[in-house]
Amino acid sequence: MLPALVDTSSVFGEASALAGSPPLAALVGDQQGSLVGQSCVRPGQAKITFGSGGMLDLCTDAAAPSTGNRTSEGIFPIVAWSRNGVCTWGVEAIMLSAGTNVEWLVQDLGILDNPAQSHDVAARCETADGVVYVPALMGLGTPHWDYGARGTMLGLTRGSGRPQITRAVLEGVAHRGADLVEAAQAGSGYDIPVLRIDGGMSENPTFVQALANATGKPVEVSRHTEATTVGAAYLAGLAVGVWSSFDDIAGAWKPRLAVEPNGQLDRSQWASAVERSRRWIPDLSALDF
Numbered sequence: 056m057l058p059a060l061v062d063t064s065s066v067f068g069e070a071s072a073l074a075g076s077p078p079l080a081a082l083v084g085d086q087q088g089s090l091v092g093q094s095c096v097r098p099g100q101a102k103i104t105f106g107s108g109g110m111l112d113l114c115t116d117a118a119a120p121s122t123g124n125r126t127s128e129g130i131f132p133i134v135a136w137s138r139n140g141v142c143t144w145g146v147e148a149i150m151l152s153a154g155t156n157v158e159w160l161v162q163d164l165g166i167l168d169n170p171a172q173s174h175d176v177a178a179r180c181e182t183a184d185g186v187v188y189v190p191a192l193m194g195l196g197t198p199h200w201d202y203g204a205r206g207t208m209l210g211l212t213r214g215s216g217r218p219q220i221t222r223a224v225l226e227g228v229a230h231r232g233a234d235l236v237e238a239a240q241a242g243s244g245y246d247i248p249v250l251r252i253d254g255g256m257s258e259n260p261t262f263v264q265a266l267a268n269a270t271g272k273p274v275e276v277s278r279h280t281e282a283t284t285v286g287a288a289y290l291a292g293l294a295v296g297v298w299s300s301f302d303d304i305a306g307a308w309k310p311r312l313a314v315e316p317n318g319q320l321d322r323s324q325w326a327s328a329v330e331r332s333r334r335w336i337p338d339l340s341a342l343d344f
Contacts, residue, residue, distance in 0.1 A: 063087070063136035064290040080294035081287045086110045086147065087135055089253060092286030093277050094308035096143075096301040099245035103232055104282070105256035107158075109150030111197075111235040113243055117143055128242035129198030136290060146243050148197035148235040153228050154255050156190040156206075160224060166217050170255070177222035177261045185210040186219045187324060188227035189332040198238040199333065203340030207332035222265075228256065229265035230325045236270050251310070253277035267316045275310035 061067045063083050069076040083091070086104065090112040093102040101113035112133065119142070120132035135145035157170045167173055187209045189195075194202035208223065236247055250272050256262050257276050267274045279285050289307075292298045334340045 062138050062140065062294075063134075064138045064294045066294050078291075078295060081291035083136065083283075083287050083290055085283050086112050087133065087145075088283035088286035088290075089281075090114060090135060090145065090286065091289050091304065092279065092282030092284070093251040093253060094305050095251060096305050099247060100249075100251070101236070101239060101247045102251040102253065102277075102282070103235060105153045105228070105232070105252060105254035105262075107153065107155050108196075109153035109228070109232060109235065109254075111148040111150075111232075111239055113146050113239045113245060113247065115144045115146060115243055115245065117141055120144060125200070126242045128238040129196070129200055130238050130242040138293065146239055148239050150190075150228075150231045150235060151193040151196045152190050153231070155192060156188075156224050156228060157256070159192065159206075160221060167221065171259070173221050173225060174259045174261045176217055177225050179218040180222055183210075183223040183226055184215065184219045185212070186215050186223040187328040188220075188223040189328050190224065190227045190231055191332050194339065195329070195333065197235055199329070200343070201333050201340050202342050203336035203338065204329075204333045205335040207328060209328050209331065222261065225259065225262045226265045226269070226320060229262060229269040230320060230322070232266050233269035233320075233322065236272070247272065249273045249275055251275045251277060251308075253280055253282040255280065263312070263314050264317065265320065267314045268318045269320045269322070271316055271319070273316070274314045275308075276312040276314070278309065278311040 066078045066080045068079040089104050095102050095114050098116045103111045125131045130146045130148045133145050133147045135143045161167045189207040191204040192206045195204040289304045
């Protein structure tokens with residue numbers, strides 16, 4: 056037997072094992088919770104969570120998608136939330152590896168002592184001096200969905216050192232973030248005016264600036280590194296009357312930091328680097344699911 060479908064935001068039971076049996080009033084997935092937790096509750100609002108991987112979720116509207124399959128842009132529809140029997144839909148784009156690339160610098164290459172050091176080391180150079188890194192350690196997700204792609208570092212010279220390599224890794228993840236934004240906009244028809252982010256990499260100033268420069272958009276950093284729990288609380292609060300509507304949630308957004316683009320990353324060079332990283336393991340590249 057399968058469980059009954061219930062609204063994301065509604066009282067559907069009691070936590071009887073806890074004192075006072077408080078109501079269970081929200082049931083939400085990880086990324087949908089982060090979407091609501093960053094107050095992306097209006098069509099066209101989007102967030103990216105940069106953890107081990109990277110997930111962009113964009114709120115669309117109440118119109119059901121025409122297909123449940125992945126689109127030609129490499130995105131797919133999701134139920135963002137449901138309330139009073141009405142679904143609000145969204146789209147999702149995925150980066151298969153984000154923070155794992157910084158962990159690779161720490162745990163495998165040993166050129167950093169810890170992930171937080173990546174900011175200080177990368178800040179020692181203003182640019183990566185032509186070094187480009189494609190963070191495809193597990194293949195490429197949106198928009199390519201090439202499981203046979205592999206991590207690729209190009210443009211190395213005798214002068215390439217820890218700062219350039221570290222900056223190239225951070226900028227590579229930022230470029231992948233821009234790939235997700237471009238795919239989501241093209242596939243949904245919505246323009247993303249401001250990008251909101253959470254996750255461990257959102258605490259890295261060099262990365263956040265690189266993301267703003269890669270996307271050409273302002274980036275707002277969540278006050279909560281893990282915004283999923285905030286979103287679950289918002290949805291539960293709606294169900295029990297703490298908040299009256301999603302307008303309250305929209306108005307609650309107060310970013311920890313707002314970063315404007317102060318330059319541009321070379322997206323043409325990036326596209327060339329991605330193409331070189333693809334189809335490295337043909338049998339895996341042939342997979343499509």
